[in-house]
Amino acid sequence: MSSGIRPIALHYLFDVNCYLVETGDGHVLIDTGLSRRRPVLEAELEGAGCGRGSLSLIVLTHAHTDHAGNCAYLREKFGSRIAMHRGDLGKVERGEMFWKPKGEGSLGTTLAKLAASLIGMGKFDAFEPDVLLEDGQDLSDYGLDARALHFPGHSPGSAGILTSAGDLFCGDLLTNTRKPERNSLVDDAEEMDASIEKLRTLGIRTVYPGHGAPFPIELLMGEPGAAR
Ligand SMILES: [Zn+2]
Ligand SMILES: [Zn+2]
Numbered sequence: 001m002s003s004g005i006r007p008i009a010l011h012y013l014f015d016v017n018c019y020l021v022e023t024g025d026g027h028v029l030i031d032t033g034l035s036r037r038r039p040v041l042e043a044e045l046e047g048a049g050c051g052r053g054s055l056s057l058i059v060l061t062h063a064h065t066d067h068a069g070n071c072a073y074l075r076e077k078f079g080s081r082i083a084m085h086r087g088d089l090g091k092v093e094r095g096e097m098f099w100k101p102k103g104e105g106s107l108g109t110t111l112a113k114l115a116a117s118l119i120g121m122g123k124f125d126a127f128e129p130d131v132l133l134e135d136g137q138d139l140s141d142y143g144l145d146a147r148a149l150h151f152p153g154h155s156p157g158s159a160g161i162l163t164s165a166g167d168l169f170c171g172d173l174l175t176n177t178r179k180p181e182r183n184s185l186v187d188d189a190e191e192m193d194a195s196i197e198k199l200r201t202l203g204i205r206t207v208y209p210g211h212g213a214p215f216p217i218e219l220l221m222g223e224p225g226a227a228r
Contacts, residue, residue, distance in 0.1 A: 008044045010037035016066045023143030026054035032070035057142045061171025062158040063088035064097045065124045072125035083131035087157025095126030153192025166205030176212025180219045
């Protein structure tokens with residue numbers, strides 16, 4: 001693992017990761033976990049020396065409740081800005097991970113919504129992001145020697161952050177809960193295929209997934225077609 005990256009695993013039914021990344025003059029937080037584990041996250045941020053003004057940016061990899069649960073709260077507390085891809089805008093504006101544009105909903109969506117609310121994964125605090133990330137956008141203005149990447153498939157606005165050292169924060173594109181693999185929870189299969197294919201060309205070394213431990217990309221991409 002590269003220095004300057006602090007994984008914060010929050011447990012509720014399953015583990016979800018946030019990553020605190022050191023910049024020259026503070027920190028950037030990638031994903032924020034579930035609101036019901038807020039005290040654990042706050043203690044970790046405090047332990048790392050985060051204070052008001054020193055957590056300049058929160059990057060949201062995608063608008064699912066287990067990642068977006070503390071965005072609005074932390075922005076208020078730390079005076080941070082929130083960055084994300086516009087593809088998940090409708091979800092964060094409503095605080096609803098299953099929100100879809102009119103006409104795209106389905107019985108599956110309704111059932112998933114119901115199941116999520118039953119396990120306490122329903123709504124999250126809605127917000128308007130401060131920064132809309134573009135595919136390939138340079139993040140050096142925010143103190144990160146990295147760029148943002150758009151990886152639709154798990155959700156329309158799923159995004160990743162790739163540092164110049166080859167560390168990829170991939171959100172829920174890839175997962176390592178059982179083994180390194182592509183996420184089986186897919187919103188759009190074609191887009192997912194294209195996003196996985198795109199990984200091959202990016203010079204990635206280590207993957208930092210939304211769920212599970214970091215792993216070298218070779219474990220997934222070592223064999224041609226291994227990620228299919
Ligand atoms: Zn997700
Ligand atoms: Zn997740």
